Amino acid sequence: MEYLSIFFQYVGQYLKTRLTYRADMVVEILSDFLFQAVNLVFILVVFGHTTLLAGWSKNEMIFIYGFFLVPFSIFASFFNIWDFTDRYIVKGEMDRILTRPVHSLFQIVLERMELESLFGAVTGLVVMFYAGDKLGLEISWYDPFIFLLLVLGGALVYAGIFISLATIGFWSDSRTDIMPMMYNIGNYGRYPVDIYNKIIKYVLTWILPFAFVGVYPASYFLKRDEWYTYAFLTPVVGLVFFMMAVTLWNIGVTKYRGAGN
């Protein structure tokens, strides 16, 4: 409860700062929006030539893409930890974090949040409604709740993977290119996994479970019942990966060596 009130205090502060740099914010939202548009155009171009890919229609693919954007934008708003090693370990900012009576990971989430990225979720919803309408999907009263649950699960999957990667910084502060690579791998989750070969599918399901961010949960709304088990595993996988990441983090903090000065 206390954490929630700290969270809102930070959000308030964040908005205040952002509003003082109005021009900056507008530019950022615009560029975010453009980025989404380019991605969408890419999908439209690819599927302009094929109407079916491994049994998935163009509109289904667009729907999956739209769904993917929602958990991803939540992840991108709150788990901006791709530069954790540089910013907090090498520059020693972690010292400051560790002298405050709030969980260190929570503080970093608060400090690094970028609420503008949440506009990606709006784009995602628009895309989903557009594709859903073309597919003639129906929405039941409980679907919004399931949607929230699945989105949360997807965001936790993403967060779990990236937090685990960030914890490497506690052991070794050398530069690695794992983070950008992982962003690329993450993008595979927005396409149906059965278009890949078996090994990649296995990896995307159980090792780097990015498929739980896009295709699996989205298949619930597409009424693809052969994937339902996976769809409902989404929150479970999310929780498991997130808990694992937090445990790793807590171990990592005890190994923190500090920046020399």
Added chain:
Amino acid sequence: MENIIEVQNLKKAFKSYSSRQGLKGAFRDLFTRNYTIKTAVDDISFSIKRGEMVGYIGENGAGKSTSIKMLTGILTPTDGKIVVNGMNPHKEREKFVKTIGVVFGQRSQLWWDIAVQESFRLLKKIYNVPDEQYEEHMKDVIDTLDIGPLLDKPVRKLSLGQRMRCELAAALIHNPPLLFLDEPTIGLDVLVKLKIREFLKRINEKYGTTILLTTHDLSDIEALCERVVMLDEGKIIYDGPLKELRENWAEGKQIQFQFSEKATLEELQNLTKDHLVVWEQGESDLIWVASVDSDETVISGVIGKVTAVKKIADLKILEISTEEIIRNIYVEGAVRHG
């Protein structure tokens, strides 16, 4: 009085690997690495009582920062026992840090982009300080540090001195009984330094705040601390009153001569061969410093002998400064006990 800090046989070793030379070496590094273990803090023990102000001094790399970081719960000790405010800093970190205040001179606690008072409000929330306590205590802190006019400015627009005063206030928001200050006066001008010292003395008197201070500026320590703990190569080489340190080391005086003509070491040694004098050249070959015992006959004897032969432009008798004492201690590597 009870001990607020208790440290027993504290040790911190860092494992780091050294790379071999050349390409061949790099390949060998891939398979077997050469580890070297560097002991930053080597088996130190001390305790600090409530209300004490203790100066923690040492050269760069002596282990000051490392031990402070263990005391504040940032680093996990390799070995040994620490109890601060009745808790184990690292194990119960989140609960523990509510009872301490920390100022790192080279690192800001405040948010760069937002006004100082907004930073204070966030910290108040983080430390969960009740409104009444905050109002009453912070009003006092803000008045004493004279930062009232700065509160609505963003931190990035403050000068270093202004920022440092705000940092101090930020560290005291939850009115902690124990305050760690790591180089709090680094890069500040004399006036700000004085203000900060005055403030520290005041909170120590008013709230009985225990203060552990590291600094390179020994005048801070002289002004504030009765006790110093001195570290060298990870070991405590002196722990006791500053006064005693001065008495045992500052036995001598220095006489600085500025001659109007060149002087040589031999010549000067010859002149004062009846007394125990150590001659050292100053900034130019006109300036020479004689270190002698604090004995009136010796001092006047040396001055008499020298001035009888050499023309002088200026003459000063200097007390050996604390700075010099510390330097001497490091050169000798151990502390003489009186």
